[in-house]
Every structure is written in structure tokens, then in C-alpha cells.
Amino acid sequence: MKYFTTKTLKHFITIATCSTVLAMSSSTYTHAAPQPFKGESLTETSTKLAKPSITVAEASSMTGVWNCNDGGVYFIRQVGNQMWWYGQSSDGGTTWSNVFQGTIRGNKIIGSWADVPKGNIRGYGEMTLRISGDRIQKILGGENFGGSAWSR
Numbered sequence: 001m002k003y004f005t006t007k008t009l010k011h012f013i014t015i016a017t018c019s020t021v022l023a024m025s026s027s028t029y030t031h032a033a034p035q036p037f038k039g040e041s042l043t044e045t046s047t048k049l050a051k052p053s054i055t056v057a058e059a060s061s062m063t064g065v066w067n068c069n070d071g072g073v074y075f076i077r078q079v080g081n082q083m084w085w086y087g088q089s090s091d092g093g094t095t096w097s098n099v100f101q102g103t104i105r106g107n108k109i110i111g112s113w114a115d116v117p118k119g120n121i122r123g124y125g126e127m128t129l130r131i132s133g134d135r136i137q138k139i140l141g142g143e144n145f146g147g148s149a150w151s152r
Helices: 006-028 042-050
Strands: 064-068 073-079 082-088 097-105 108-115 124-132 135-141 149-151
Touching: 097 124
Parallel strands: none
Antiparallel strands: 064 073, 064 149, 073 082, 082 097, 097 108, 108 124, 124 135, 135 149
């Protein structure tokens, strides 16, 4: 059996530790850089790879002020595949005011609405809407909801 002095043993352990760290770091940080698809720059490829795989509405963004065939004004906000609105009657919301929250799936929005206490009506329910360019149309549910067609 071979004996090491304390100084020799410390030197040996230090060398062994450094070798292990170097070996680990060289394998840990090795990776291939993303390659662009044919006809695209590397920036476009990186952006495409980083985007979540959700289906967003046909319209690029639903956010904005919309008018409805119920005479009301709707303030719509889209965040990703989620859509919210605050709608109010033409008298500033005294007759009715409502909110809606829905999920956009392709060209449909599936969600729930409820009147809020700013107005005098107290309805609520579920609705499915269809997006077609700068138009939204009620296609299912919302039997006690007054509006059925929105446009910008």
C-alpha cells in the first residue's frame, strides 16, 4: 500500500476535481445551434421555434372598439387565444352592461357572458361566436343575449 503525504493527497484531489469539472462542463454545454429552414433567416427560425402552439383567431387581433346590431358598443381585448369584452347600451350602459370571456379556437370563440350592475338587466349564459374578418357573429347559445352581429 502506498502512502501519500497530506500535501500530495490535496494536490491529487485538486487535480481529480478539476478534471471532473472540465469533463462535465465540456459535455454539459455542448449543443447544436438551430439551423434556418430553407428560404428563412436564423432569426425567423428561432422565433418560429419559440412560439407556443396555440390556434389564434383568423383576424390578427380582435382588440378594439366594436359596434353591435343591439345598438351597443363593445370594447374587446384579445390576449393570445383569450378574448374579453365589456359591452354597454347606447345610453352609456344604463339599460344594460355586460362582460364576456372566451377562448378562441380557429374561427370560433367559445365563452360565457354576464350582465353587470351598471345596467338594469341581469342576464348571463354561454355563447359560441364565429369570426369572419372584421365581423363576429353569434352562432350558438346566448338565447337571452340581445346582440348577434358585431363589426368594427
